[in-house]
Amino acid sequence: MNMKNFFKIFAPIIVVSIIFAQNQNKNVVAKVNDYNITKKELDIQVQLLIPRNFIHSNVSDEKRKELEKEALKDLINKRVLLDYAKKRGYKVSKKELKKAEKRFIKAYGNKENLKRRLKISNMSYEEFLKGLKEDLLIRKLYDKEVKKEFSEKELKEYYEKNRYKFKMPPKLKLKLIYLRNDPTDPKGRQKALKRAKEVMEKLKKGEDFSELARKYSNDMTRIKGGDMGFIHQGMLEEPIEKEAIKLKEGEISEPIETTKGFYIIKLEKKTPEKLFTFEEIKEKLKRELKAKEEKKRMEEILKRAKKESKIENYFNNR
Structure with missing residues (x-):
């Protein structure tokens, strides 16, 4: 999972869209430790995975099943990471939550506009804040354990050792x-x-x-x-x-x-044949190495987090 997909799954706007059902013990499709993932959450996440230009009514049963598997995997990963972050002592302060809330209010013009948007998605403001707080928690985990920046020296060393990769035939x-x-x-x-x-x-x-x-x-x-x-x-x-x-x-x-x-x-x-200079390739190289390293780190964290978690998947048995 590269960081583009990571934020696609865990960015606030999506967390907002998969806020938890009021009755979490009803229609449970999976359980991660003490948290029940409901069919309602799964259905909402599936809708997010359907391309915007794809007519929902035209999604075949086979494609729907594929999307449900992908959506449930995303939801399980999210819960696993949240529990992992909490165990490591990561916390979101009231001040941090308030700052993020203000950014959302500003983005929508005012609080009333944001509430109207949430109402369309059938969620309360309290549910929105809960989802936002969880997103901030995962962001903290990313910043501390996943994020990687490469120095100029590291990039140059990689370039010199792999010059053959930067040749245009x-x-x-x-x-x-x-x-x-x-x-x-x-x-x-x-x-x-x-x-x-x-x-x-x-x-x-x-x-x-x-x-x-x-x-x-x-x-x-x-x-x-x-x-x-x-x-x-x-x-x-x-x-x-x-x-x-x-x-x-x-x-x-x-x-x-x-x-x-x-x-x-x-x-x-x-x-x-042309060899790209370091300056010509530097920014692209930085993006590629960053994505590769962060994907590796995230996969390692998920692997550890899942070992520490009790995951029950009821959906695949239906």
Whole structure:
């Protein structure tokens, strides 16, 4: 679970949306230590997992079951982490809760607007504050045991040891004419070869490659005069790439045969392999290492927390 997903699950707005049912002993789907997770909580969490542009009524039973499993896992993880944080002595002061509450009130314009929004979600203001407090508690756990910042020195050391990871492979800017071999036609190869030779004769007479691509090519790039743009090495079929690498800028290949037909390519431009400098890659590297390390730490905490918890899942037995 990366931190993006972590906050997606545990950010205040979502905690608000999965506030606990009034009667927690009714329709219990799981139990974490002394806390009952209700069917109502599960249903609300499922709705949050359904993409906003997806019509709820169109969710299949199979997809619904998948979402319920994911939603219940999120809810169990949340309860496990809350108990873990409390055992470690993390607490949220009244001052901290009040400060967070004020941020929400400001975001909604005023307290009455916030209450109206909560009413739509069928929850009281007290329930909202309870959920907000729990979110702050998990945030404290994250700040103390999960969050990781990398120094400039650490980033440079990683870069130097892994320079091969920051290389951009050579790129080829190509134009293409594809003469298809129709597999349903016994004479498909002969016809494709004949057309390829016809195109080559015209090219040797100086006719425009792009115009011939528009007229003869069976590839979708014909609408752009055969322009494929920049292609990284390794993206083309081996016979085509092998010939493309040999070409100089402006040169045109002889027809290249594959099982699909014949290809004629023109090399427009070739860019050499490039090593990104540390400055060019630093911010991206920082984000990637941070996400990787924080995911690892969170997984370790969850593993420990679950060992310390009694988890009963009734939902999967239904």
